[in-house]
Amino acid sequence: MNKMIQTVVLGLFTASLAHAEPSSQVAWTPDKLNFIKQANSKSGKELAAQCAGCHGDNGVSPSPDFPSLAGQLATYTYKQLQDYKNGQRTHTLMTSIAAGLSDQDMADMAAWYSSLPPPRNKADKKDLEIAERLVFEGDGRRTLPPCYTCHGSKGQGEKMDIPALAGQQAEYFTATLIAYRNSERHNDIYSRMRILSQQLSDAEIQELAQYYQQLQ
Numbered sequence: 001m002n003k004m005i006q007t008v009v010l011g012l013f014t015a016s017l018a019h020a021e022p023s024s025q026v027a028w029t030p031d032k033l034n035f036i037k038q039a040n041s042k043s044g045k046e047l048a049a050q051c052a053g054c055h056g057d058n059g060v061s062p063s064p065d066f067p068s069l070a071g072q073l074a075t076y077t078y079k080q081l082q083d084y085k086n087g088q089r090t091h092t093l094m095t096s097i098a099a100g101l102s103d104q105d106m107a108d109m110a111a112w113y114s115s116l117p118p119p120r121n122k123a124d125k126k127d128l129e130i131a132e133r134l135v136f137e138g139d140g141r142r143t144l145p146p147c148y149t150c151h152g153s154k155g156q157g158e159k160m161d162i163p164a165l166a167g168q169q170a171e172y173f174t175a176t177l178i179a180y181r182n183s184e185r186h187n188d189i190y191s192r193m194r195i196l197s198q199q200l201s202d203a204e205i206q207e208l209a210q211y212y213q214q215l216q
Helices: 003-014 030-037 041-055 074-086 092-099 103-115 129-136 170-181 189-197 202-213
Strands: none
Touching (some): 030 074, 030 103, 170 202
């Protein structure tokens, strides 16, 4: 990340720190990271059988209402499960499921999904010029840093709390950004996605969703 981008990102998020409430109870200590790294994906596969109806047998969701989890960073999936259990993220079904999982269960399931190949969508390639500009250039006039600075140039995500986006279902992606924009979802660290999504139009969100869905 070059110096100019670092300055934009830092300025965008630092302003919210004084008023930001804790959006997660997960602390990324070396011990926690090592705990997830050593998780048992075989056990996670067995536990994930209960999730196949929504997230697919191999982590690729058959429904646009639910995210595909295949290839997702284990740390991100683990955090989401913890957030459901602790109330930082709410969903009737997921809150109930997470309540019955131990920390080890969550780590094992996250490891299993992380081990699977990311979704490969068969959608026709589209010319998504607006999305590509937002991904690689951002928009300085709106203090929007490029998406790739956090999510990677191939949508692969980054360590800990920044998810992989490549192959994610466009409908779910769109619904997620709108939920951030409306503050219906609020488990993003330092309100990052809430701040950014408020700068995006519906058309831009939908085009970004299409861009990441077809990204391999």
